[in-house]
Amino acid sequence: MSFTAGDSATKISAGNAITPEDIIAAGAKAPEDVATYAMYLGDDALMLAQRLGHWISRAPEMEEDVALANIAQDQLGHARFLLSYAGSAWDQTEDDLAYFRTEEQFRSCRLVEQENGDFGQTIARQLIFSLYQYELFTRLMDSADETLASVAAKAVKEVTYHVDHAAQWTLRLGDGTDESHRRMQEGLYYMWPYVDELFNDDDLLRDLSERGIAVLPSTLRESFDARIEPILEQATLTVPDVPGAWGGDRSGNFSEHRGHILAEMQVLARQFPQGVTW
């Protein structure tokens, strides 16, 4: 999982570049259950992109403005692919799904909805989520659904870089100064209650994974733990000993933050009729 120089994480060659428009043009039409799964993953990426986008112009270093903007764009790219594909099931565009669904209709997990907090809290969220996405996309590359497999193959290259970015910062904050150690550990405490639900299965996921389309989240937990624990140990940090927060599933238990995120994201689009172009 090392990120080697010259292997760009954000640019793929023209030969294998796919765009959300390509997905539509290819006439891929997702079955409804696959579309709902694509929405799970796409909504996660969209919420995280929205959160990370807020950092741009506020980062601790100018180089970090560039890095966070990169990661936000990668996540937004994943969201655009996945929501375009999801929307194909109901003749909806990526923007119909992003801008004209209500809070109840989103399917994101609570982790990505959590507030940025300080840089330590953001890095804690990045470390957890990037490692989860890395395990997920690595396996999803073998999905029986061709579109999901191709999206995963593109995404995994980018997420490899996200993991590296988060791990490098975790080391620096954890093993930097007393203050940075304290803040990084607090960030982990803040985010850790929302780790368990990343690995929750539900009926849809069980059914799709039996058919080789989805990755069953519970099967990712062991490798996630095996990767995150040594990073935290090397960073002189401890795995928070806290129980998972109650009520995390993708069918309607969401955080208070979601409404605020959508209020901001959708405000302009909703002042105009659906279908207006920008």
Place this chain on the structure above:
Amino acid sequence: MSTTSQHSDAAVADIEAERAGQQRFDEIIAADSRIEPRDWMPAGYRKTLVRQISQHAHSEIIGMQPEANWITRAPSLKRKMILMAKVQDEAGHGLYLYSAAETLGTSREEMVQQLLSGKAKYSSIFNYPARSWADVGAIGWLVDGAAIQNQVPLCRASYAPYGRAMVRVCKEESFHQRQGWEILLELSNGTPEQKQMAQDAVNRFYGPALQMFGPPDDDSPNSQQSMAWNIKRFSNDELRQRFVDMIVPQAEALGLTLPDPDLKWNEERGHYDFGELDWDEFMSVIKGNGPCNVQRMQHRREAHENGAWVREAAAAYAEKQARRQQDAADAHLIGA
């Protein structure tokens, strides 16, 4: 006695070196060639460049704010993506401009301190608010458009690292201008409310964009010297005229008007005439009284201060790592 004579020998050598340096510098400028960081250069040339390049870098960094203001609210995912990439580019421009200035012997830290203390200036245009989505378009079309007009000649600036940085900046700026144009075109062809949004943005940014070229030539005391040094190639008024000549047909193509009743084609001059700009407003905004001066500086200072513990952590970690490597090397030696 011998000490004094050694001093005067050294002084004579310095004067000789200075004279030779100046002569070589003058030859390079006369040949319209390039000065590199290790070349001798007059103190005034160095100072002018540090001021100009760092101001440019500060403008890129402060200039991230008005557009970053719309990242979370961009009305489509595609626009959100393009906008993030654009603001990211600006951070990148800031970084390589600071690097270009550092080749002149002033550290980035020092330049940033000058920005944060208010001693250094940045382009006044960024003290205007980006209130509507169409402002993102107007900033791209007019502000980046004016910047390109200014910056293309800087690719040939006599100070080589500056010129090289500008080549890359200009390539990206032209993409920025196109995305601004595209936003306005889409709005102009959209609903009446969208078109009104576009017109309102152009009305507000037109004057400030024209002022980006600086005061009229008669009131621009530093311009002459910069032109003699081949840093600046065209005067403020020349660049402003070129810009007006470029945007008038573009505005027509957009189906939008420019808010200047005096704007008309002058057959004799072969240029568009345009009305007097509000230079009182310009001076007032430069002095700190624009709509967003305080807000922009506070945003920048907060980002810097809130990030201090992170930068300290990175430095502390690097120090620890270096020490560990040293200890490991020592242990290896002892073991051997």
